[in-house]
């Protein structure tokens with residue numbers, strides 16, 4: 559495992575994700591090592607390969623100071639009307655955050671600056687609960703947990719070192735109880751859900767029970783670099799399961815899943831934030847949508 563402390567050159571960066579103005583990524587790499595992670599391409603910037611994803615994390619230890627310096631330069635009117643997203647290519651609450659507190663200290667900088675826009679968070683970790691005190695001090699915040707299954711064995715397989723799904727759903731409930739606006743991110747929608755409607759039913763029921771009403775749903779993105787890594791990791795799995803992953807890239811398959819998603823949304827009284835299931839390749843070309851991709 560390659561852990562390092564590094565000094566970043568910038569931290570408040572413009573973002574290509576529709577609807578999001580800036581991203582803050584306090585770390586390079588992500589120890590959670592999800593097998594489907596689209597951010598695995600990041601290795602190319604630090605001399606690592608896609609296969610190394612999960613095996614290196616670099617903490618940008620100057621992130622809070624950088625943010626303090628960049629906020630007045632990059633935001634007018636205290637950022638009213640803008641959205642800052644934590645994080646697009648790392649998890650802001652992975653294990654290293656317990657020690658380095660970079661996400662927390664960046665949030666403190668936003669509060670000290672008087673940021674007037676929306677802070678949105680997306681994580682797979684219940685460490686996010688540590689910062690409830692700060693969320694309450696921000697004028698607008700939305701905290702999301704990625705949940706892909708209610709089966710902790712499934713989350714352990716695909717999201718190797720992330721806290722299990724059950725803890726994420728418990729975290730959603732705890733945030734909701736504290737009056738924090740929450741959302742759930744079902745992404746990727748695991749391909750086996752077509753054959754196991756009850757698994758998606760259980761997942762949506764658990765989200766609804768947490769008190770969260772808003773959800774993003776995203777289809778699996780199998781760009782070639784993701785596919786190669788995922789299939790290498792799944793080479794010992796049953797052939798039928800692997801084939802499901804390949805077939806998930808067809809339009810017919812996505813439409814079948816979409817029908818299922820809509821039926822279960824209605825059943826559990828959940829709201830699909832973008833009013834569509836995100837499909838990475840089509841979604842990025844839609845200028846009129848808002849949201850985030852990944853995690």
Ligand code: SF4
Nearest residue numbers: 588591592595648853
């Ligand atoms: S999907 Fe998110 S949590 Fe998982 S490895 Fe990638 S950045 Fe980390």
